[in-house]
Each structure stands twice: as structure tokens, then as C-alpha cells.
């Protein structure tokens with residue numbers, strides 16, 4: 437079976453360096469908010485081209501705490517409307533509701549699967565205060581247009597960059613477009629820790645300072661609490677792991693791009709809709725095709741020895757967690773959720789396996 441993502445062997449490439457880094461942390465006697473975290477924060481900010489990176493416990497908390505910080509700073513208040521793509525991973529929406537803000541689901545663009553600027557424009561009301569574009573599947577949203585809309589309407593922009601570390605448009609990376617950006621370093625993400633981890637990037641000094649307090653009980657200084665904060669810190673051992681892996685990220689993205697290009701050139705089937713060519717704007721966290729007979733395609737590929745996944749099978753508005761939306765209709769999102777299938781892609785997927793997958797896909801007859 438060709439696995440969807442061979443996480444074990446991806447990390448095995450760096451085994452010696454990872455062991456050395458973890459040993460350094462063990463022997464240091466310092467396990468939380470120390471040198472490993474501050475050096476990772478500097479390295480990751482430099483990678484994204486931002487002034488600050490603030491490590492937090494995971495990607496969901498990076499989203500939640502940024503919105504929370506804007507509330508503490510008086511930029512958002514309960515009930516404000518936040519525009520978010522209807523087909524996103526549910527974390528983006530959970531972060532909005534967790535802050536008593538109102539998620540406004542907007543239909544995505546069917547070519548890029550990202551937030552549609554036209555539909556965003558149409559969803560703006562006098563209660564809209566922010567846009568939360570998600571760089572889904574690893575492709576930057578149309579940030580040039582979305583930032584223009586945000587500026588015209590004086591809206592905050594929080595990027596969800598959990599799938600798009602390193603994607604860029606005109607040399608400007610994911611994480612450096614909005615007022616702030618949330619990243620996840622969940623093990624399966626393009627930059628993955630050996631456990632949970634996340635970060636916020638921003639060029640805003642005041643926001644960075646507030647986030648550093650919020651993640652640490654609301655405290656800048658031991659035993660002085662400015663906010664009713666939380667404990668959401670990025671552990672030294674995970675920061676050390678990320679410091680080992682960050683220098684290899686661009687090389688890993690280059691391999692993902694080679695795999696994607698080979699799929700785009702090799703897959704030739706009347707039943708398959710391929711993703712768009714997106715150049716530097718795409719880091720191919722997942723390679724998503726669409727097929728009307730998606731379940732049959734997945735079964736066919738499994739029989740041919742190819743493991744695939746669905747990102748995602750159920751749209752957020754059909755989840756039990758959001759019962760109040762269950763009767764709403766978002767036809768574009770629903771079409772996406774019923775047709776998408778993710779083929780194997782990753783930094784060490786062998787090109788012979790890519791060729792096997794292509795011929796298995798091309799053999800599919802519904």
C-alpha cells in the first residue's frame with residue numbers, strides 16, 4: 437500500500453538531529469518558555485518575513501488567542517461578524533464562536549477552494565469587523581484582493597495559515613499578509629512537530645505583546661496578571677524539534693511541488709477535475725482532485741494499493757456542533773465536500789510511486 441503520508445520516515449530523515457535537540461532540552465533542566473522557544477520564534481518570524489512570531493500550544497489556540505487579543509485591545513467585541521469560508525476545516529470557525537463572535541460563512545471559489553473575494557464583498561454588513569481567509573490545501577487565498585476589500589471596509593484580517601507554511605505571492609509569504617496569521621505545527625502539517633504546537637505571526641507590536649501575556653495566564657511578569665489568560669505555551673522540546681526541521685522546509689516544499697506537477701501532467705481522465713496550477717502560491721499540503729463518483733474512485737485506488745483521504749467529508753454547517761446551521765444551504769461547499777479526494781503527497785514520496793498512482797487514477801472507470 438502506498439501510504440497517504442509516511443510520517444515515520446519523514447521524521448526518520450532527521451533522527452540524529454532530533455535526538456540531539458531533545459537531549460539538549462532534557463539536559464538543560466529548562467522545559468517551558470526558554471531559549472529553544474525564543475530561537476524558534478525568531479527563526480519562524482524570519483522565515484515568514486514578519487516582525488514577530490509567538491509560539492502557542494496548537495493551531496486552534498493560535499486562532500482563538502488572536503481573536504481574544506483583539507477583544508482585549510478593544511478592536512473586536514462580542515457579536516461582531518467575522519467572515520470565514522464555508523468549506524474550511526472546522527477549527528477556523530470554532531475559534532470565532534469560542535470568542536462569542538459571529539461566524540459568517542461564505543461560499544468558496546470552486547477553482548481554488550479558497551474564500552471568494554466577490555462573495556466576501558457581498559457578505560459585508562455594518563457588523564462585519566474581520567475576515568478570516570484560510571489558505572486551504574496549501575494554496576494562498578487571493579490576498580491582494582482580500583486585503584483591498586479589508587482596507588476599504590476597515591476590517592481586520594486573520595489568516596489561517598495552518599496548511600500553507602512557505603506559500604507566497606510576489607515573494608510575500610503566508611503569515612505576512614493580514615494583521616495576524618495562525619499556524620499549526622501538528623505532526624502532519626508541512627512543518628510538523630512531534631506533538632502539538634502552533635504560532636501566531638504579526639507585524640503589530642501591541643498584538644504580539646498581548647498574545648505573549650494571554651498564552652501565559654495573562655501575565656508579562658511573574659505573578660502580575662493583566663488579563664484572564666490561559667496556559668497555551670509551545671514546549672521547549674517541540675520548539676527544539678521545529679528548529680531542527682525548519683531549515684529543511686523549502687526543500688520539502690520543492691519535492692511536494694514536483695509531485696504535484698507530475699500529477700498535473702500525468703493525470704488524464706474525463707472523470708477527474710485537477711487542482712489549478714498555482715506556482716509559488718501553493719505548497720501542496722494536500723493534492724485534492726474532484727470526482728462525481730468520489731467514493732468509487734477511493735475504493736478503486738484502495739484496490740490498486742493507494743491510500744487516499746477526504747478533506748473533508750462533512751461541511752461545518754452540517755455538523756451536529758452547529759445544529760443551528762444544519763438547514764442552511766451552501767451548494768458550492770456541499771459539492772466540494774461530496775467530490776473531493778486527496779491523493780498521496782509528501783516530502784519523501786517516491787516518483788515511481790507517483791507514476792503508479794497516476795496510472796491507477798487513469799484506469800478508473802465508474
Ligand SMILES: *Cc1c(COP(=O)(O)O)cnc(C)c1O
Nearest residue numbers: 494495496525527528598620622
Ligand atoms: C490543522 C488546522 C488547524 C488547527 O491546528 P491544530 O494545531 O490541529 O489545532 C486550523 N486550521 C486549519 C485550516 C488546519 O488545517
